[in-house]
Each structure stands twice: as structure tokens, then as C-alpha cells.
Amino acid sequence: MSKPSLRASVAAALSSITPAQRASQSAAVLEQLRSVPAFASCTGAASIYLPMEGACNEVDTWPIVADLLARGVRVAVPRVCGRSPTDMKMLGLSGDLEAAKALPRTKWGIPEPDEAAAASMEDLTESEDLSLLLVPGVAFDARCGRLGHGRGYYDAFISRQRRLQGGGRPQVIGLALNEQIVEAVPMGELDERLDAVVSPQGELRFTSEADGAKAARLLQRGEGAPAEGAGAGEAAALSSRVEIAVGRFKYACLRVSPPPGSGGAPFFAVRSGRGSYHADVAEAGG
Known part of the structure; x- marks a missing residue:
């Protein structure tokens, strides 16, 4: 199946998800994450996306952000500042959960630091302290293939971090609702395969x-x-x-x-x- 066809198929499957079902699946994802060593042992810094307001097409990450902040983990969130795949920065949250929730919304309803907020946030985009990257996607498969929205921001970010750190770091984990797990994701030359995918049903690892x-x-x-x-x-x-x-x-x-x-x-x-x-x-x- 082509990438556009798969995106349309997954979108159709997600269209029937209710807010209550999304909340239930998201809570289950957090419980599964707590049994993943890379998440449970993270004490330095982690990057994570913030959820689109009112949407049921991805895992709600606010409970995960709360868990990380409560453990003293430095949490970095994305800010897109251009159209090039390399134009996504990861900026460290400088406040508590409520401060994060008060971030401005993009036109898609995504909480994201604006230029003024970004000026006072630590840029962790190329920091070797990021031992854990929690990433979104449209679809994932059992070999940890990931299909994004086609802009390439996360593939470029993951590639840069892997080149920077090496040696099995960072651990890159996709967060998925059940409807986002598919039989196979088409992978292109620039697509980065993940180390693991966590859904409400459990963890999928890259190597079986x-x-x-x-x-x-x-x-x-x-x-x-x-x-x-x-x-x-x-x-x-x-x-x-x-x-x-x-x-x-x-x-x-x-x-x-x-x-x-x-x-x-x-x-x-x-x-x-x-x-x-x-x-x-x-x-x-x-």
C-alpha cells in the first residue's frame, strides 16, 4: 500500500475513536511504557510531542509528560520554525505541567512554543542528554516502521540524534493507538525505523x-x-x-x-x- 493510501486508511479507522476511548488507550500506553526500561530508567532528558487539542488521532501525551516531570526528567517539546525537514527544534520546558499546557496553539491546535516563549527555553535539539525520544506517527508496524505526515521533521531529528550519540542511544519509541498498528509500513530511504513501538497492547521491538x-x-x-x-x-x-x-x-x-x-x-x-x-x-x- 502506498503512503497516501495508508494515511487515508488509518485516518478512516481513527475517525470512529471517541474521546473516552482515546483517553483509555492513552492511559494503557502509559502503563505499558512504565515497564519499558528506557522509559522507567530515564533520569536525564527526554523529548516528546504534545497532543493536538480535541483530536483523537494520536496518543494523548499529557499524562506521560506529567509522569516525566514528576520524576525530575527534563522534557523537551518540538517547535517547527520552517519548511525544511531540519527546521524542527526540541526546546526544554522551563515550568510545570500547567505552564506547558498554557503554551500557544498552532493553527492545528498543537501546543507549541512561539518565538517569544522559545527565546527563554533551552535548545536541546542536538543535546546528547536526550536518552529517550517519544515520537508520534500516523501508522506503525511490527518491525517498528513508522509512517509520518510526510514532512520529514521527525526522521531528520531522529537521524541527527543517532549520528550525534551512537552506541545504542537514544532509544526512539513510537506511541500508538491500537488503530495505528498496521501490517506493514512502506519505508523510504530517509525514513528512520524506530527502536520500539508502544501501544495499549504492549511493546513491539525492532528485533524479534x-x-x-x-x-x-x-x-x-x-x-x-x-x-x-x-x-x-x-x-x-x-x-x-x-x-x-x-x-x-x-x-x-x-x-x-x-x-x-x-x-x-x-x-x-x-x-x-x-x-x-x-x-x-x-x-x-x-
Whole structure:
């Protein structure tokens, strides 16, 4: 399904959500978040979007903001100041929850610092203190693909933070209503896949047991493929054979040569320091 078609399909599904249902789902999302280590252990700074006033097309984040502020976490909220994808800043809230709720509204009803308010707020856009990014979206899938509104602000922000921090930070988590979880999200070259998605039903992680088993089977071609039920343990054991230096690269492309006499052909495997979730790319290129 194309991106415009998927946006229309999800919008239709969300049109039947009542304010009470949205509030119930949003409360469930917060409860699920509390069991996610990256959220529960966050003590430094986190970025989060503020909810559109009166809309039922996204998770209401005010309870999440309240939870973070109550724990002393520095909370940064977005301000869009131009049309370029890089024209979104993350500004630290300088007051309590009520001060945040008193921020001016955009023409779409989104609370957002205006120029005057922004002048007195700390710019955390490129801060390495942001260990947690809680992001919105139109739709999400089980592989943590994210479909936004098409302007690219969050993809650019996530990419910049990942380049800046590296080493598995920050943790990027999408917040979703049940109706926003779909079978597959089309991903473009500039689209950033998330680390996790949290909905009222629980947490979806970028790498699954199935991904681990698939990666292990692919990387052991010519050595005897593991059983279908093999899991992340085998992938982890295999990963220990290769040393990849810590750095701010995103991918490592490895040419894998089976042992002499095995009859296997060399193939390429694409790996990342954050997991074995590129098994599908390795298979396509094998």
C-alpha cells in the first residue's frame, strides 16, 4: 500500500475513536511504557510531542509528560520554525505541567512554543542528554516502521540524534493507538525505523526472536543451517565471531565466505550494531 493510501486508511479507522476511548488507550500506553526500561530508567532528558487539542488521532501525551516531570526528567517539546525537514527544534520546558499546557496553539491546535516563549527555553535539539525520544506517527508496524505526515521533521531529528550519540542511544519509541498498528509500513530511504513501538497492547521491538533465528540461518550457510526453532542465542553466538569497532556508522556490510569444500557460495550480510534486524536485507542480497 502506498503512503497516501495508508494515511487515508488509518485516518478512516481513527475517525470512529471517541474521546473516552482515546483517553483509555492513552492511559494503557502509559502503563505499558512504565515497564519499558528506557522509559522507567530515564533520569536525564527526554523529548516528546504534545497532543493536538480535541483530536483523537494520536496518543494523548499529557499524562506521560506529567509522569516525566514528576520524576525530575527534563522534557523537551518540538517547535517547527520552517519548511525544511531540519527546521524542527526540541526546546526544554522551563515550568510545570500547567505552564506547558498554557503554551500557544498552532493553527492545528498543537501546543507549541512561539518565538517569544522559545527565546527563554533551552535548545536541546542536538543535546546528547536526550536518552529517550517519544515520537508520534500516523501508522506503525511490527518491525517498528513508522509512517509520518510526510514532512520529514521527525526522521531528520531522529537521524541527527543517532549520528550525534551512537552506541545504542537514544532509544526512539513510537506511541500508538491500537488503530495505528498496521501490517506493514512502506519505508523510504530517509525514513528512520524506530527502536520500539508502544501501544495499549504492549511493546513491539525492532528485533524479534524470529529475526535472530533468520539471521543465524543466513550467516551459517554452508556450515549446516540450525533448526527452524533456533533463536537469538545462536545469532548472538555467531555475532561474537566478528569484531566491529564502536563508531557512529549505521551499517556494516560483511562478505561471508563459507569454509573451503563446503560447497557454499560467498554472500553479503548487512548488520547493525543495534541488532540482527537486517536479516531480510542479507537474504535479498545473497
